[in-house]
Amino acid sequence: MHRRWFVLGVVTLGMSLLAVGKAADAGWQAGGARLNITPGQSMWMSGYGGRDHPSEGKLTELWAKVLVLQDDAGTRLAVVTLDLVGLDRATEQAIRSQVAEQYGIPVANTALFSSHTHTGPVVGTNLKAMYAISDEQWQLVDEYTSNLIRDVVAKVGEAIDDLEPAEISWGNGTATFAVNRRNNRAADVPKLREMGQLRGPVDHDVPVLAVRTEEKLKAVLFGYACHATVLSFYQWSGDYPGFAQIAVEEAHPGCLAMFWAGCGADQNPLPRRTVELATEYGKRLGQAVSRVLEGDMQPIGGEIAAVSEEVPLEFAELPSREQLLETTKSSNRFEAGRARWLLGQWEANDGLSGAYPYPVQSWKLGDGPLWVILGGEVVVDYSLRFKNELGADTTWVAGYANDVMAYIPSLRVLREGGYEGATSMIYYGQPSVWAEGIESRIASEVQRQADIVRKASTKPQAP
Secondary structure (H helix, E strand, O other): OHHHHHHHHHHHHHHHHHOOOOOOOOOOEEEEEEEEOOOOOOOOEOOOOOOOOOOOOEOOOOEEEEEEEEOOOOOEEEEEEEOOOOEOHHHHHHHHHHHHHHHOOOHHHEEEEEOOOOOOEOOOOOOHHHOOOOHHHHHHHHHHHHHHHHHHHHHHHHHHHOOEEOEEEEEEEEOOOEEEOOOOOHHHHHHHHHHOOOOOOOOOEEEEEEEEOOOOEEEEEEEEOOOOOOOOOOOEOOHHHHHHHHHHHHHOOOOEEEEEEOOOOOEEEOOOOOHHHHHHHHHHHHHHHHHHHHOOOEEEOOOEEEEEEEEEEEEOOOOOHHHHHHHOOOOOHHHHHHHHHHHHHHHHHOOOOOEEEEEEEEEEEOOOOEEEEEOOEEOHHHHHHHHHHHOOOOEEEEOOEOEOOOEEOOHHHHHHOHHHHHHHHHHOOOOOOEOOOHHHHHHHHHHHHHHHHHHHHOOOOOO
16 A cells, blocks of 8 residues: 555656646636535544543534645645544545546645544544444444545535636744643643743744635635644534634635644643633634735745655554453553454454554645645644754645544654653554654655655746
8 A cells, every 4th residue: 555655646746747737827726615514413523532422512613625726837736624633544545536536636736634623523433443432323423424525525626616817825924822732731821821931842833825816815724733622522613723714704704714733733722621712712813814914925836746655654563462352351441442443453454564654745836835744643843843954934834634543753752752652542543652763754755755846846947
């Protein structure tokens, strides 16, 4: 499977350069669409292992939103944002491959960005090892997932039909409510913030992409590196990212506001746990976006380049079948649940794999920013590292994209351990912690892809 995706990454880059749609020198175009993905019935909610019953109503709608961009040469990108905790590998592969088959947009040119709201439904097998729920509830999850795949693919087609000439521009803003949760006790945060003594690395950048037509602001795509965990109740909600999108759309009527999550795996919105705080953080993020929109944004021209590959990330060790059988008897229901999940994988695949096919994707938006797109729950160290190495003001780094299979710790966090570095692997059903080569393996691939897309998006200068 790893080799299949390596070939896809190379082939799709070639397809990008040959262009889809052949509209040479026609200028950039953009099209959008939205889909309400709020479950129509009560079902199990994702995000927290302590949940003990299905959903109870709705605070806000959940949305899937699509933006298709087409460059001067006709190459297209499909950006899909989802008010969900995350997608599993099978679900994201189904969506991206069907988009390629039906609309000719290569797999490398489609990215699925989950907001990581913890008040959305369970999807596919994402975090499946964490939940002990009925067969009836799993059937609802399967039905929801099948409908999601079908409907998101269809919305990409609607966005293509909506393509029209547009001016694309970008800029960066700032929002400061994200706090490093590994270095600051939640109860201490208000006082530490007041004293200017919050500790630990953070990324407070707010990347913004604006799509304008002659008539209006058509779409705004923005990101932030912070967990969507203000709310923990049983009502459907987009959490602060949902409220931020609402705030942007209210401030700019007719606009399609779309959120993507940065490397916020170790970042929390603090304090939290009230609707008022979720609304306030969303409002503050929306205001940061509006300030960028009202300022001097950089126009984007030139050609899109995209590449995508799955790289093997090794586990530190694998349990034996006997160890798994013994662990199924554990009084810790999460340990026992993981053991049962892994035994199922063992039977299906005649053993466990020593590595996971981790998705790394890179886009160069013409002469605009380099966008590094990573799967999993990525800690902030990666964002800070890649911005430092690839350009602090010209590099965007997304996490929670495509396949959200586990936390992705840096070497520092892996060695420190704790939830992000070790114990979270239980809830994701992974067999062990990652091996110590994880950060260097990802960084090497990101650098390789950055070199490729930068060269591909730069036109030779006329003599």
